[in-house]
Amino acid sequence: MSIRALALIPVLCIFVGVVFANRTYPIVLGMPFLFFYMVVCIVFTSLVMAIVYACDPANRKEE
Amino acid sequence: MSAPLVIIAVAIAVAFVLALWSRAHKRMDLEQWAVAGRGFGALFVFLLLAGEIYTTFTFLGGSGWAYGTGGPAAYILAYGAVAYVLSYFLLPPIWRYAKARNLLSQPDFFTAQFDSRLLGALVAIVGVIALVPYLQSQMTGLGLIVQMASYGRLPEAWAIAIAMLVLALYVTLSGVHGTAWTAVLKDLAILAVVVAVGILLPARVGGLHAMFTSIAHLRPGFLQLGAKGMGVPWFISTVALTGLGFYMWPHAFGAVYTAKNERVFRRNATFLPLYQLILLFVFFAGFAAILIVPGLKNSNLALLAAVEHVFPAWAVGVIGGAGVLTAMVPGSLMLMTAGTLVAENLYRPLRPNAGAGEVQTVARVVVWLVAAVTFLFSIHSNAAIVALLLMGYNFVTQFFPSVFLCVWRRAWVTLPGAACGILVGVLLVAYFALTDHTIVAGLNSGFIALAANFVVTLLVSAATRSWDMRRTALRAADIPVHRAGEYDA
Numbered sequence: 001m002s003i004r005a006l007a008l009i010p011v012l013c014i015f016v017g018v019v020f021a022n023r024t025y026p027i028v029l030g031m032p033f034l035f036f037y038m039v040v041c042i043v044f045t046s047l048v049m050a051i052v053y054a055c056d057p058a059n060r061k062e063e
Numbered sequence: 064m065s066a067p068l069v070i071i072a073v074a075i076a077v078a079f080v081l082a083l084w085s086r087a088h089k090r091m092d093l094e095q096w097a098v099a100g101r102g103f104g105a106l107f108v109f110l111l112l113a114g115e116i117y118t119t120f121t122f123l124g125g126s127g128w129a130y131g132t133g134g135p136a137a138y139i140l141a142y143g144a145v146a147y148v149l150s151y152f153l154l155p156p157i158w159r160y161a162k163a164r165n166l167l168s169q170p171d172f173f174t175a176q177f178d179s180r181l182l183g184a185l186v187a188i189v190g191v192i193a194l195v196p197y198l199q200s201q202m203t204g205l206g207l208i209v210q211m212a213s214y215g216r217l218p219e220a221w222a223i224a225i226a227m228l229v230l231a232l233y234v235t236l237s238g239v240h241g242t243a244w245t246a247v248l249k250d251l252a253i254l255a256v257v258v259a260v261g262i263l264l265p266a267r268v269g270g271l272h273a274m275f276t277s278i279a280h281l282r283p284g285f286l287q288l289g290a291k292g293m294g295v296p297w298f299i300s301t302v303a304l305t306g307l308g309f310y311m312w313p314h315a316f317g318a319v320y321t322a323k324n325e326r327v328f329r330r331n332a333t334f335l336p337l338y339q340l341i342l343l344f345v346f347f348a349g350f351a352a353i354l355i356v357p358g359l360k361n362s363n364l365a366l367l368a369a370v371e372h373v374f375p376a377w378a379v380g381v382i383g384g385a386g387v388l389t390a391m392v393p394g395s396l397m398l399m400t401a402g403t404l405v406a407e408n409l410y411r412p413l414r415p416n417a418g419a420g421e422v423q424t425v426a427r428v429v430v431w432l433v434a435a436v437t438f439l440f441s442i443h444s445n446a447a448i449v450a451l452l453l454m455g456y457n458f459v460t461q462f463f464p465s466v467f468l469c470v471w472r473r474a475w476v477t478l479p480g481a482a483c484g485i486l487v488g489v490l491l492v493a494y495f496a497l498t499d500h501t502i503v504a505g506l507n508s509g510f511i512a513l514a515a516n517f518v519v520t521l522l523v524s525a526a527t528r529s530w531d532m533r534r535t536a537l538r539a540a541d542i543p544v545h546r547a548g549e550y551d552a
Contacts, residue, residue, distance in 0.1 A: 004151075004152070007148050007151065007152075010144065010148060011145060011148055014141050014144060014145060014302060015299050015302070015303070018141075018288075018295055018298055018299065019295055022134075022287050022288045022289070022295055022298075023287055024279050024283075024284070024286045024287050025279075027272055027275050027276065027279075029271075030270070030271025030272045030275065031271065031275065031343075032134070032275055032279070032286040032287065033287075034134055034137050034286065034287050034288065035137055035140070035286075035343075035346070038137050038140040038141050039140070039340060039343070041141065041144060042140060042141075042143075042144050042336050042337065042339050042340060043337070043340075045144040045147070045148060045336045046333060046334060046336045046337045049147070049148065049151060049332045049333040049336070050333040050334075052151070052333075053151075053329055053330060053332070053333045056329070058155075058329070059326055059329055059330075
């Protein structure tokens with residue numbers, strides 16, 4: 001399985017996770033939970049894409 | 064004259080001077096020196112990219128939606144992340160294809176893929192239709208700022224008329240290439256304003272935690288999904304629709320071609336999602352407005368009204384001035400795109416012998432036409448700015464099935480399949496819009512149109528595969544005769 005499949009994880013976190021994250025409380029870092037969860041998803045997306053980028057052989061070729 | 068009016072007039076004047084100035088001097092390509100970092104540090108590039116997130120949609124629309132609808136505004140945070148993940152896989156093949164064939168515009172991609180100018184023309188028309196509500200959101204925002212600066216003395220229609228004139232005149236003066244310096248000024252100004260407003264307005268009502276706690280007490284359930292029919296299914300379908308449509312905008316699709324290499328897209332996908340976090344400030348400002356200026360009829364006004372209530376006149380002027388630039392830079396880009404689409408992909412195929420000057424004149428005239436049409440839509444509409452952008456997305460995402468299949472499984476899509484899919488999707492969107500159905504069965508109506516579009520594209524393609532193969536073979540044999548004729552299916 002290609003390392004690129006990792007990219008599915010943050011997408012699933014957003015689309016499936018929202019079902020469980022749709023709540024006001026607890027208020028975390030001053031934000032309602034739904035908003036806090038989306039912030040976590042964004043940071044996680046960036047992290048996962050950085051791993052995919054680093055491991056993807058397509059980015060190792062000389063251009 | 065009031066202080067805000069003076070400062071906002073100065074902002075408009077500066078934009079015009081910069082437009083004329085950069086026309087007189089050598090054209091500067093923002094992307095090039097941003098990437099190369101010629102003399103500009105990483106911090107400067109960071110600030111520019113962060114400011115670029117802001118258009119009127121995010122500035123007044125995002126805060127207005129937080130104010131008016133609450134929880135559903137969270138979709139604006141999520142869809143960017145989905146779009147950037149997709150960009151990692153979708154943009155490099157599009158870039159390679161465009162590079163190999165020297166494509167310039169979005170319709171060119173369809174014309175080349177399916178060897179049909181008629182399909183290219185259809186894509187150009189749908190693109191212009193989608194740009195109108197997007198442009199309307201910028202014009203509405205500009206009008207609101209002008210009205211605010213006059214402290215309500217100027218009637219709304221006049222304010223929007225001024226906004227239309229400023230936009231169209233700006234495009235005419237700045238030429239087809241745009242003005243990088245105005246964009247730099249806009250990016251820095253709006254970033255400073257948004258961070259200041261996003262911190263100071265919540266501080267005014269006791270800080271973030273206290274603010275959200277009192278909103279949750281005042282209106283239980285407002286800070287999560289579910290209100291006004293916008294529940295979890297609406298969120299999922301809207302994030303999917305807008306995430307897939309993000310790069311389907313004519314100006315965004317065309318900008319993909321200009322990248323230096325395909326690795327740029329993959330690298331961008333790693334850090335661009337983080338920039339979405341800058342949007343939090345504008346949401347905080349919108350939520351603070353609930354406590355500062357409750358009960359506004361027009362939610363688009365939330366941020367401006369709260370600002371007027373809290374800040375001294377000069378600060379209102381600075382915020383308004385930044386808002387003006389934030390509407391002018393993207394607004395002028397959209398107007399230019401609409402003009403070029405009509406001139407290059409509708410007019411030129413009809414008049415193959417037209418000279419460059421003639422085509423340019425057509426583009427200029429179209430700019431004013433589109434601006435006038437948008438003005439007519441704007442004056443009697445009280446639509447939320449976010450609702451306008453979602454309408455644009457409903458149209459523009461209808462390109463996604465064909466583009467996706469072209470890149471992923473070229474054999475699965477034929478010319479009639481692509482054309483029928485786009486037509487069915489666009490007609491459904493138009494039907495839902497005219498009958499005022501933005502939400503159908505809990506889902507974003509544009510998503511339903513997208514699903515129908517996908518199914519029709521696949522079915523019609525399967526049914527017309529042999530016809531399409533015969534056409535391709537015939538055309539390959541026919542090329543010299545055909546090119547001479549320049550007429551096309």
